[in-house]
Amino acid sequence: MSECLETADRLLTSVIRxxxxxxxxxxxxxxxxxLEAAxxxxxxxxCPEIGQARAQRPKLLLLTHYASPEIGHRTGYLWWALSRAGHHHCYELGVTAAELTRLRAELTDVVALLDSREVSSC
Structure with missing residues (x-):
């Protein structure tokens, strides 16, 4: 497990002063x-040429073509949901621990799909 996931799990399960x-x-x-690291x-x-792009949006859009429509859509939704949760919005409630736990479970599934996906030519 990566250091980021360990820290996120600590934030979800412990009170940190x-x-x-x-x-x-x-x-x-x-x-x-x-998710971006995966x-x-x-x-x-x-396709290392696509991986060289700095922006995440092209990488997300091309996942549908290279990986599969399901993986592309799930990854795109997850990236959007985590981005939205990471920003402060004065006019709405923040994300809850239960929502973050669900997003973390989805992240685990998507990372497993990306890591196990067979390599096809670019």
Missing amino acids: GARGAWPRACAWLLRYE MDRYWQRV
Whole structure:
């Protein structure tokens, strides 16, 4: 397990002094970072030229074509949900521990799919 996931799990299961209102956003950013790292590993195996892109959006859009529509849609939704959870919105409630736990479970599934995906030519 990566250090990011370990830290996110600690944020989800423990009370950390001084992290009162910031822990949900910090957890969401750590989970999103882990998703982006899994996408980078996938693109390095499948098509390194795509993996060189700095922006995540092209990598997400091309997953539908290279991996599968299901993996592309699940990854895109997860990236969007974690991005949204990581931003503070004055007009709405923040993400809850239960929602972050569900997103973390989805992250585990998506990472497993990306890591096990067979390599096809670019």
